[in-house]
Amino acid sequence: MVFNSLAFIAFFAIVLVIHSLPLGWTNKKINLLLASYLFYAAWNPPFILLLWISTIVDWYAAQKLAHARRNASRHAWMLLSVIVNLGMLGYFKYGNFVLENFGMLVASFGIAYRPPHFDIVLPVGISFYTFATMSYTLDIYLRRAAPARNFLDYALFVTFFPHLVAGPIMRPTELVPQFETPRKATPEMLRFGLALMTLGLFQKVVLADTFLAPVVEAVYDRDRIAGALDAWMATLAFSGQIFCDFAGYSTTAIGVAMCLGFAMPDNFRFPYAAIGFIDFWRRWHITLSSWLRDYLYIPLGGNRHGEARTYLALMVTMLLGGLWHGANWTFVAWGGLHGVYLVTERKLRSWARGYRPGPAAMASMGLVTFALINVTWVFFRAKKFAIAWQILSGMFGAHPEAAPILSFMRIASVTLIVGGILCTHWALRNGTLEFAVGRTREILISGLLASMAFAVVAVQGEGNAFIYFQF
Amino acid sequence: MPSSTSSSKTTADGGLAFERPGFVRLTASDRPGVAQPVPERHIPDRRWGRIQLLALLLFAALLGGWEIHWRNYGGTFCCRDSNGSWAAQRRRIDDGEGGALVLIGSSRTLFDIQLPVWQEATGERPIQLALEGTSPVPILEDLADDPKFTGRLVIGVAPELFFSGFAARADVIPYFHKERPSQRVGHWLSQHFIEPFFAFDNGDFALGKVIERQDWPLRPGTKRPNPIRRLAQSDADRNTQLWRKVETDAAYREMARGIWLDHLNGPPPPPMNTPEKVGAILSSEIGKAATAVAKLRQRGVKVVFLRLPSAGPYREWENRVYPRSQAWDRLLNETASPGIHFEDYPQMQGYILPEWSHLTHAEADRMTAAVAPLIEAAFAESGTTPRGTP
Secondary structure, three states, X not given: OOOOOHHHHHHHHHHHHHHOOOOOHHHHHHHHHHHHHHHHHOOOHHHHHHHHHHHHHHHHHHHHHHHOOOHHHHHHHXXXXXXXXXXXXXXXXXXXXXXXXXXXXXXXXOOOOOOOOOOOOOOOOHHHHHHHHHHHHHHHHOOOOOOOOOHHHHHHHHXXXXXXXXXXXXXXXXXXXXHHOOOOOOHHHHHHHHHHHHHHHHHHHHHHHHHHHHHHHHHHOXXXXXXXXXXXXXXXXXXXXXXXXXXXXXXHHHHHHHHOOOOOOOOOOOHHHOOOHHHHOOOOOHHHHHHHHHHHXXXXXXXXXXXXXXXXXXXXXXXXHHHHOOOOHHHHHHHHXXXXXXXXXXXXXXXXOOOOOOHHHHHHHHHXXXXXXXXXXXXXXXXXXXXHHHHHHHHOOOOOOOOOOOOHHHHHHHHHHHHHHHHHHHHOOOOOHHHHXXXXXXXXHHHHHHHHHHHHHHOOOOOOOOHHHHO | OOOOEEEOOOOOOOOHHHHOOOOOOOOXXXXXXXXXXXXXXXXXXXXXXXXXXXXXXHHHHHHHHHHHHHHHHOOOOOOOOOHHHHHHHHHHHHOOOOOOEEEEOOHHHHHHOOHHHHHHHHOOOOEEOOOOOXXXXXXXXXXXXXXXXXXXXXEEOOHHHHOOOOEOOOOHHHHHHHOOHHHHHHHHHHHHHHXXXXXXXXXXXXXXXXXXXOOOOOOOOOOOOOOOOOOEEEOOOOOEEEOHHHHHOHHHHHHHHHHXXXXXXXXXXXXXXXXXXXXXXXXXXXXXXXXXXXXXXXXXXXXXXXXXXXXXXHHHHHHHHOOOOOOHHXXXXXXXXXXXXXXXXXXXXXXXXXXXXXXXXXXXXXXXXXXXXXXXXXXXXXXXXXXXXX
16 A cells, blocks of 8 residues: 555544554554554555565564574574575565576576576565564664564564555664553644645655656656756756655655654655765665664674775675665666765765865765765666666766757756755754744644645645655 | 653753754664664644644635636546546456457547447447557457457557557556555545545646646747647546537637647657558557457457547548558458448448547437447357458
8 A cells, every 4th residue: 555545545544543442552553463464465465475474484583582592593593584584585576686697697608598587576565574574683683672572562563554665664672662552642743743744745746756757757768868958857856756755755654653653763864965975874764774784784894894894894785785776787886886985985084084164165065965966866767777878978968969858847847846855955954854843833834734735636646656665 | 761752842851952953863873783762753842733723724725726726617527537447347357247348449439439328229338448549459459368358349440549559558457457455445435535526636637737738938949748638528437428628618629629730740759750660560550459359259259340430630640641441451351350430331420520539429429329230230240251341
């Protein structure tokens, strides 16, 4: 089920009513668990089995791990969890990709081998819930967390519908304690939660789907050569689209959870106001970047074993982070480019230690960061390297004779929306949305909420899936 | 464990969090390598009850104004011809109505054949699967691959679409095969709680499209987009008529004609910019249709092709690009199927087509009454001698 659908509105209204009935806390949690399974099954019922496998294996592995006396035994149970989760992810997400690349590899040695192509459907949200369940076992293995007191709390942590299919990727210590004591949204929480949902849906349905996606598709998905203006506008539009789509989902999810009385973490912190790439990755998809840092980068050695090892760990983390997004080398290139940026930035920082940039230098560095991030988005969006090169070369002036593609209205809408996003991010870069709302006149808040809700209805979105569903 | 959701007035630091400029709520990115605590969320210190009430009133006013505007424009209620609506009709074949009479084709079959009139004439209400702006060949192939379909099939032929394979709504078949339970529920909710009550609920009235078609300055080197505007109104089972506004509003009708002229006089798309390419695609589409018809015939499905009228510049264009002898006649020949062409039947001529491509509602009723017996007769004769002329 997607948040931007009539089915979800009906589903959520029913869940809210049931959750507010005078029932015992355990019954309420059972209701939430059943509702979450229904939420997942409404997209593709058979795949609920995979969710159950992941849930049960990690519950069992974590119990055994917590009570194991020998290190080898602890290690084995942890490995079981990792292998089962990554095995499922690998089969469904990367099965065909591995086979195709194996075929190409052996062909390069002159061996004629055509691997079979399996018609594998990617279960929605598998990349998210496998990471969530793995963090449960890994936190217990790393002695950062104790096992959940009961299976219900744990199963609800894995399945809780606001975060199930596209994050934020929750850690057990963030959510399980919230299930231990009864929670009910106050009227203020309910109202602010609904306001967050309105904002999130506005970002997704109006900005991302209605105004930005058509610009991106006109340049990236058509067989036409783009000149500098069209290539830059489409790439800027994608930077806005991917942000509004994903941050919109996260904001809606946070609002949904708040309406039920639960708290979910921020997943974005005004990322386009980042100065440098270390800063960017502390602001963009925070729950994934911190997951990769805690369970991949740090175990690989982090920055504890000298410069070379740090850079190696950084590159491996970013390359795998890229691959997490999809079974395509363009995603690996995207991750690799970010890895190179991060390594370069670390080098520059060590050379320029003690340098304190002024406001103008900060703004310039922010703009350079944003421009370089846009270069990475080209690889993220293009379906093939050939398209990526074509767009990139267009951005840097290689196609001066190219016929114009985008209309005045499209260019104006990208300028307005992406410009608006940039200004907002810079205005709020050290604050929070709540901080800004707390200083805004009430009548203006009402007007903005009404306008956003009206726009969401009036654009008549087609219930397009969120981009991150495919990951 | 600290409270995870608190008002700024009641936070441990007495609400200073909101008073202090530059406050940043910590996230997992600030806490490397440790167990992440229960997240903190704050509710801005505002009177949310008043804010919500005022927002609701403003929202209702905006939406009410929007609805009134589209009602005044001529908007009608029920129903949206969505993918969900098409899938619901397609599903009938797999849910026990596999022996039914099915109509496929493009917008002429959709607008010009009226299901109630057909039912009155023959006693059977067909399943309407024709789609505007879309060649029926992919749907024909899909039905050929579905063993549950054993009924009779009328295939509408709009030359421009059929012989080019163009499919504006190509996504409808994969949608039908992969339709999620939540999408079915959404369609049901829309058909029962939205579409019967709101005139603004039509793709042509979507805010994004309205903004896009304003008189924006023209970027040098680009052409003003002139997309096809609303032409139809549908019922719940996809029985569809030409929208009354096309018939009654002269300015709107002229605009619809202008769009067709733009479309017909514009340069052909690169895959069809030479007669050789047009011919190759035509051959390929006829080949696909012949294969599918042969498959259907193997399990006893009877097929009749139907060419409904066009007029004015539209008909001239069709006759020039797809001459009857090279397109229609060849189609009947290669599929060994009967066909009914409006040029061959006096009772199918002399109709009013306000924008040269579709009949008015009243004329569609008259056409249906005329064509239903012809098609029934063709079905009765099919399987004996292929016929292309009366």
